[in-house]
Amino acid sequence: MQQVEELKDEVKRMLIIAPGSNDQTLSEKLDLIDAIQHLGVSYHFESEIDEILNSNIMDHAADDQLKLYTISLWFRLLRQQGYYVSSNIFNEFKDDKGSFKASLISDVKGMLSLYEAAHLGINGEDILDEALPFTTTHLESAVNNHIRPHLAKKVKHALNRPIRKALPRLEGLYYISIYKEEDSYSETLLKFAKLDFNVLQSQHQKEIGGITKWWKNLDFTTKLPYARDRIVEGYFWIDGSVL
Structure with a gap:
């Protein structure tokens, strides 16, 4: 338990670093929050996560040039915390004809992020209703087009059971097994998640x-x-x- 508390403090310090400082971008900050939730340990950091998402974190969005991945992840994390975020932020990813831009199809990571975000739509949000079949179709196609094995594994898992419909404890067990392959992987966070799961x-x-x-x-x-x-x-x- 002493080791759990020590690791918990380390993860908390990682969380409270402001985006843009110590070379941590907005995308990396959101990735950390997402990983913490995926690993099933977010209940230890509810106040810290809530404070971050409720702050002016999107002031740093220019650092990431409003990429589809970052915007979709930010949208989903806020909706999961119970905050209302307008789905109109996705309008910039549409073309002049009102359809999602064809250039998005090659961004599998961004498409996966939008797919997960679309599951948190509410009645009347047409853009998210359109995003779900759009992303589903192209993600199913991407799985067979020689994308990175780790990304393909995540896409298959999401298509079978999106985060919105998953049980946190089972999702945590699954994510522990693949987290080490993530670009944003943290040995400290993974070790903490494993110990917490065992406890x-x-x-x-x-x-x-x-x-x-x-x-x-x-x-x-x-x-x-x-x-x-x-x-x-x-x-x-x-x-x-x-x-």
Whole structure:
């Protein structure tokens, strides 16, 4: 637990570095927040993440020249935190005919980011309704066009289960296995995520053990033989709904 706390403090210091300082760009800052959430450890840094996303972070957007990837990621992270962001920011990625620019198709990383953002659209946001089939079609095509193996793996995973529809704990387990291949990979963050996962897993095992003991003492399998005897399954669904 001491090691967990030490690593937690290191990750927190990484978070509070302002974009533009120490050569950290806006895109790198957003990547860090996204990785923290993907790895399932964001509950340790809710106030820091909220403060960053609620600040004037987009004042640094010029550093990234408003790339599709950065804008889409910023949009999704804010929507996930419960903030309203106008989907009109994606209008600049359309051509004179009102369609998404053909040049975007070659930007697979940006398309993936827009695909994930589109899943957080609300009723009446036509541009996000258009973005979803546009990105889905071209991402499915990109997977078969010899893109980097790591990126192809992420695209396939997202097409099967976008972040919006994923269980955080299961998504964290998956992301731990591929995070080392990311360009923005941090050994400190990965080590912290692994330790945190093990700590939580141990806690879940203790809780299931206690519930199982309570269930057996009630002897429901004898008294109510028609009732479902699925302790772990029931615990998993409850745990998943809370997360």
